[in-house]
Amino acid sequence: MAPICISSAKPTHAPPRPPPQRTDSWSHWLRRNFFQNAGSAVMTALALWALFVTVPRLVRWAFVNAVWYTQDAADCHAAAGACWAIVPEKYRVMLFGTFPYEEHWRGVLVIAIVLGLSALSTIRRLWSYWLCVAWLVATAAVFTLLLGGVFGLRPIGTHEWGGLPLTLVMFVGTVVGGIPAGILLALGRRSKMPAISALCVGFIEIVRGLPLVTVLFMASLMFPLFMPEGVTIDKFLRAQIAMTLFFAAYAAEVVRGGLQAIPRGQYEAADTVGLNYWQKMTRIILPQVMRIVLPSMMNEIIRAFKNTTFVGIIGLFDVLRATSTAIQDPVWVRYSIEAYLFIFILYFVLCFAMSKYSERVERDLAVGR
Amino acid sequence: MTDTAANASTHEPIVELRGVNKWFDDFHVLRDINLTVGRGEKVVICGPSGSGKSTVIRCINRLEEHQEGDILVDNVELTGDIRRIDAVRRKVGMVFQSFNLFPHLSVMDNLTLGPTLAQGVPQQEAEQRADELLRRVRIPDQARKFPGQLSGGQQQRVAIARALMLRPQVMLFDEPTSALDPEMIHEVLDVMTELAEAGMTMICVTHEMGFARKVADLVVFMDAGEVVEAAPPQQFFEDPASERTRLFLSQILH
Numbered sequence: 001m002a003p004i005c006i007s008s009a010k011p012t013h014a015p016p017r018p019p020p021q022r023t024d025s026w027s028h029w030l031r032r033n034f035f036q037n038a039g040s041a042v043m044t045a046l047a048l049w050a051l052f053v054t055v056p057r058l059v060r061w062a063f064v065n066a067v068w069y070t071q072d073a074a075d076c077h078a079a080a081g082a083c084w085a086i087v088p089e090k091y092r093v094m095l096f097g098t099f100p101y102e103e104h105w106r107g108v109l110v111i112a113i114v115l116g117l118s119a120l121s122t123i124r125r126l127w128s129y130w131l132c133v134a135w136l137v138a139t140a141a142v143f144t145l146l147l148g149g150v151f152g153l154r155p156i157g158t159h160e161w162g163g164l165p166l167t168l169v170m171f172v173g174t175v176v177g178g179i180p181a182g183i184l185l186a187l188g189r190r191s192k193m194p195a196i197s198a199l200c201v202g203f204i205e206i207v208r209g210l211p212l213v214t215v216l217f218m219a220s221l222m223f224p225l226f227m228p229e230g231v232t233i234d235k236f237l238r239a240q241i242a243m244t245l246f247f248a249a250y251a252a253e254v255v256r257g258g259l260q261a262i263p264r265g266q267y268e269a270a271d272t273v274g275l276n277y278w279q280k281m282t283r284i285i286l287p288q289v290m291r292i293v294l295p296s297m298m299n300e301i302i303r304a305f306k307n308t309t310f311v312g313i314i315g316l317f318d319v320l321r322a323t324s325t326a327i328q329d330p331v332w333v334r335y336s337i338e339a340y341l342f343i344f345i346l347y348f349v350l351c352f353a354m355s356k357y358s359e360r361v362e363r364d365l366a367v368g369r
Numbered sequence: 370m371t372d373t374a375a376n377a378s379t380h381e382p383i384v385e386l387r388g389v390n391k392w393f394d395d396f397h398v399l400r401d402i403n404l405t406v407g408r409g410e411k412v413v414i415c416g417p418s419g420s421g422k423s424t425v426i427r428c429i430n431r432l433e434e435h436q437e438g439d440i441l442v443d444n445v446e447l448t449g450d451i452r453r454i455d456a457v458r459r460k461v462g463m464v465f466q467s468f469n470l471f472p473h474l475s476v477m478d479n480l481t482l483g484p485t486l487a488q489g490v491p492q493q494e495a496e497q498r499a500d501e502l503l504r505r506v507r508i509p510d511q512a513r514k515f516p517g518q519l520s521g522g523q524q525q526r527v528a529i530a531r532a533l534m535l536r537p538q539v540m541l542f543d544e545p546t547s548a549l550d551p552e553m554i555h556e557v558l559d560v561m562t563e564l565a566e567a568g569m570t571m572i573c574v575t576h577e578m579g580f581a582r583k584v585a586d587l588v589v590f591m592d593a594g595e596v597v598e599a600a601p602p603q604q605f606f607e608d609p610a611s612e613r614t615r616l617f618l619s620q621i622l623h
Contacts, residue, residue, distance in 0.1 A: 263469075265467055270471075271458065273482065274488065283486070
């Protein structure tokens with residue numbers, strides 16, 4: 001007789017139905033998240049105590065006892081809270097630095113153009129050929145406004161540029177120039193031609209091995225020593241080039257990571273349908289790479305924005321440097337914390353907006369994959 | 370069962386491998402391969418994994434470089450010369466085991482990108498050609514979808530259509546059904562059979578022995594980088610000459 005098989009399965013007779021409702025009351029949630037065990041309860045108690053000690057004092061300082069507006073610093077001295085009045089008092093120096101006072105409206109327009117067009121660029125529906133045209137027009141407008149010398153605008157040298165317009169132009173220039181340069185460096189690094197590959201590896205490794213401050217010092221102090229007599233390159237431009245190359249080296253490594261994630265089959269398929277190297281890269285490989293590296297590239301872009309504060313060291317008046325100049329005023333100098341907090345909020349809002357935007361693009365691109 | 374298309378075999382070789390040798394580092398992966406494929410003929414290459422069968426067909430469109438011997442495709446000899454490689458790739462279509470569709474492009478763009486960019490075919494004409502081919506591989510209504518939205522069998526049929534877009538003279542298939550679920554294999558094989566009946570020259574690496582029996586003019590068995598046996602399917606399956614072939618067949622035919 002054959003051995004008896006005890007394995008069995010019953011045919012199912014169940015139509016599909018919705019999942020069971022989660023019964024999760026708020027007291028249950030509280031216990032699960034904050035009072036799971038003794039250790040967790042102690043940590044919760046400590047955290048509550050720390051909040052109890054700090055938050056009311058912070059609120060009293062920042063809001064209740066704060067002076068929001070005054071033209072007399074003595075009012076601030078009399079009050080126990082924050083002196084936000086320094087912001088309306090000094091905002092023109094903080095936001096425009098050394099930019100000539102009566103021409104500040106030009107700086108305002110530049111800020112409006114750059115931020116406005118950036119905001120428009122985040123709308124996916126508007127992504128088209130016309131957006132590129134708009135950016136080209138905007139670039140021309142920004143430089144016309146900043147440099148002047150045409151349409152009856154007073155000429156302004158780049159040594160007079162400052163504040164938020166300088167920060168924004170430096171940042172956009174760094175990213176717009178740095179990403180293509182980074183892509184070329186990453187492709188060059190993988191080149192089969194040893195000279196090109198060595199050149200790219202050398203550049204990337206040297207730049208990554210240097211602090212940004214040194215790169216800026218070299219651009220600002222050493223570079224002029226190598227130039228022939230009489231040839232000078234504008235300080236702003238030198239800083240811009242240094243920032244761009246620095247960003248490009250990091251962008252190159254980000255792109256390289258993405259290139260390595262593309263399966264070999266994609267290259268082979270592109271070869272077999274007859275595409276040449278540049279067609280293969282621009283149509284097949286790089287679009288996929290840029291999707292993959294979007295989060296880490298956005299990280300580098302946000303870092304590049306914050307890195308613009310380094311140009312203050314070589315004597316350009318970006319927002320941060322302009323602010324530290326603004327608070328030199330002996331009457332207001334004791335309220336520098338409030339001024340820096342204002343700048344901190346400005347940087348945070350811009351960086352946070354970029355970060356949120358990158359999250360949304362990631363979500364959009366995930367559709368259809 | 371027999372090939373009845375008018376433009377079938379003309380007894381003129383279109384692919385020729387003469388004494389081809391290749392090494393991966395020190396590993397001798399192709400040993401003195403000689404293979405001639407006539408225009409309109411269908412050759413099936415089989416053999417155990419690691420036998421070099423994929424490498425052979427990848428050499429034919431220079432995805433792999435051979436170190437010794439000659440490879441001629443439609444009288445063009447493959448050398449390091451990029452123009453010759455391009456010329457050969459225009460004559461040869463390839464279908465991969467893992468489809469290798471471009472995931473970021475729609476099915477239509479997957480098909481039209483090659484002809485429009487590489488051959489300068491106008492977009493409208495390329496789209497017409499694509500519609501025609503998608504009908505032929507029986508997925509006429511998926512042109513706007515992305516590869517990730519299709520089943521494996523549909524993706525592979527899109528890949529076949531894409532390879533046909535350049536109007537190749539030879540089609541290479543590198544294990545086209547090995548990555549597919551069993552219920553999808555036949556839809557791909559049906560398309561390949563139709564293509565064969567239309568007179569296309571085909572070189573297929575596959576373990577689908579039913580397909581080989583039905584379609585092939587020649588079945589080649591490779592093992593350890595060598596061609597062990599090459600015979601028409603009748604003889605290959607009924608009366609193989611070599612012991613290695615017999616062992617292989619007994620393993621895959623159950």
